[in-house]
Amino acid sequence: MNHRIPTLLCILALASGAVFAQATATPPELQAGTIKSVRGDVQLLSASGTQRPASPGDVLMPIDRVLTGTDSAASVVLRDGTMMVVGPSSRLDIKEFHFDATTQDGGLLVSLLRGSMRMITGLIGKKQPDAVRIETQTATIGIRGTDFIVQADAQP
Amino acid sequence: MTFHRLVATVFTSLLIAACSSSGTRVVLLPQADGRPSAVVVRANGGEEILGKPYQRATASRNSTGAPVVDQADPARIEAENRSLFDLMPPPPQRYTLYFDAGETALTPESQVTLSEALAAAAARNGGEIVVTGHTDTMGTLERNDDLSRRRAQEVRQMFAERGFPAGRIQAIGRGERNLLIPTPDEVAEPRNRRVTIEVR
Numbered sequence: 001m002n003h004r005i006p007t008l009l010c011i012l013a014l015a016s017g018a019v020f021a022q023a024t025a026t027p028p029e030l031q032a033g034t035i036k037s038v039r040g041d042v043q044l045l046s047a048s049g050t051q052r053p054a055s056p057g058d059v060l061m062p063i064d065r066v067l068t069g070t071d072s073a074a075s076v077v078l079r080d081g082t083m084m085v086v087g088p089s090s091r092l093d094i095k096e097f098h099f100d101a102t103t104q105d106g107g108l109l110v111s112l113l114r115g116s117m118r119m120i121t122g123l124i125g126k127k128q129p130d131a132v133r134i135e136t137q138t139a140t141i142g143i144r145g146t147d148f149i150v151q152a153d154a155q156p
Numbered sequence: 157m158t159f160h161r162l163v164a165t166v167f168t169s170l171l172i173a174a175c176s177s178s179g180t181r182v183v184l185l186p187q188a189d190g191r192p193s194a195v196v197v198r199a200n201g202g203e204e205i206l207g208k209p210y211q212r213a214t215a216s217r218n219s220t221g222a223p224v225v226d227q228a229d230p231a232r233i234e235a236e237n238r239s240l241f242d243l244m245p246p247p248p249q250r251y252t253l254y255f256d257a258g259e260t261a262l263t264p265e266s267q268v269t270l271s272e273a274l275a276a277a278a279a280r281n282g283g284e285i286v287v288t289g290h291t292d293t294m295g296t297l298e299r300n301d302d303l304s305r306r307r308a309q310e311v312r313q314m315f316a317e318r319g320f321p322a323g324r325i326q327a328i329g330r331g332e333r334n335l336l337i338p339t340p341d342e343v344a345e346p347r348n349r350r351v352t353i354e355v356r
Contacts, residue, residue, distance in 0.1 A: 028326050036245045036282045056282035057324065073239035077284070077356050079326070081248065085240045087173075101288075101328040102301055116173040118185070118240040136174035139215040139223065141182055144194035144205065 026059060032097040033060045033078035040072025040088075062097040066090070068115065080106055081122030082132075090115020095135075099124060107131040170195050170206075171233065171240060179216040183228050184209055188247065197223045249276050251353040253311060254346075262314075269353075270311075274318055277355045284356050285320060287311045288328045292348035293341045297331055305329025311351050 045065040099106030169185040186209035199215030202222025213223035277283040289304030308327035
């Protein structure tokens with residue numbers, strides 16, 4: 001009996017902790033963005049390995065993976081206003097997202113492992129184009145502002 | 157409203173297809189406002205810049221050298237990537253609120269604007285409201301960051317009280333970093349003391 005009460009308390013504490021974690025929203029400054037629309041089968045895979053079907057209004061965290069089935073797609077708006085659409089049969093990782101809404105400094109790294117995506121860059125890309133990168137298995141894509149110099153050396 | 161158009165957007169729109177067997181294709185899309193933009197595509201130790209709408213870079217898995225650039229057919233790009241066009245969220249809607257001088261109460265016009273913004277956010281799929289406070293240049297940067305954040309939080313509260321989900325309202329303070337009317341430091345300018353709303 002003596003040791004039961006602490007155990008019970010412990011379980012209660014754990015349980016209420018879990019409920020609490022679900023009930024309180026993640027602090028907005030840690031979120032990456034919000035799912036806007038979903039067509040067909042779209043799953044979100046979190047860093048901890050839990051998978052859940054996506055629906056409009058869902059919060060997207062940095063390191064989340066977006067998985068779409070055939071004939072499926074989803075759109076996302078990141079906190080800096082970057083808009084993305086993930087096309088059918090795709091696997092897209094938000095590998096890195098941080099954004100200070102006051103200074104508008106931040107960084108975004110997206111990895112498209114397969115499938116297709118469309119992106120309209122937001123405030124991070126506007127302030128610091130270098131801080132936005134998209135990678136695939138064969139290429140890395142960077143953003144250039146409108147003000148840039150191109151230096152082309154003759155190719156051997 | 158006009159102010160937002162003026163500071164608007166040097167944004168880049170692009171489309172990427174990653175196919176594990178053949179490589180990656182990147183297409184630069186035109187911007188909604190017609191302004192130029194560009195992306196750089198690096199692969200196999202080489203790089204190419206796409207600076208014209210519908211330019212396409214192809215980085216093949218088994219080739220060497222920089223990506224190959226050609227001009228894609230806009231109609232075909234759209235037809236082959238229908239969902240990437242269908243699902244793109246509509247552009248954000250923007251509103252500006254003003255307060256009665258030295259008060260936390262909105263002007264009557266701004267009360268109406270608040271209702272419009274609320275209706276627009278409720279009509280959107282997964283709608284969100286981003287409330288951003290701004291100050292004039294009186295006082296220190298830090299004080300103004302704080303002041304603008306508090307004013308944004310007040311407006312956030314107004315939206316929440318009218319039933320919009322609090323988890324989908326962000327309150328941001330930009331202090332004196334984004335002046336509507338450019339002034340030197342330490343200038344009182346009521347038009348700079350405002351709260352902007354973005355519905356996305």
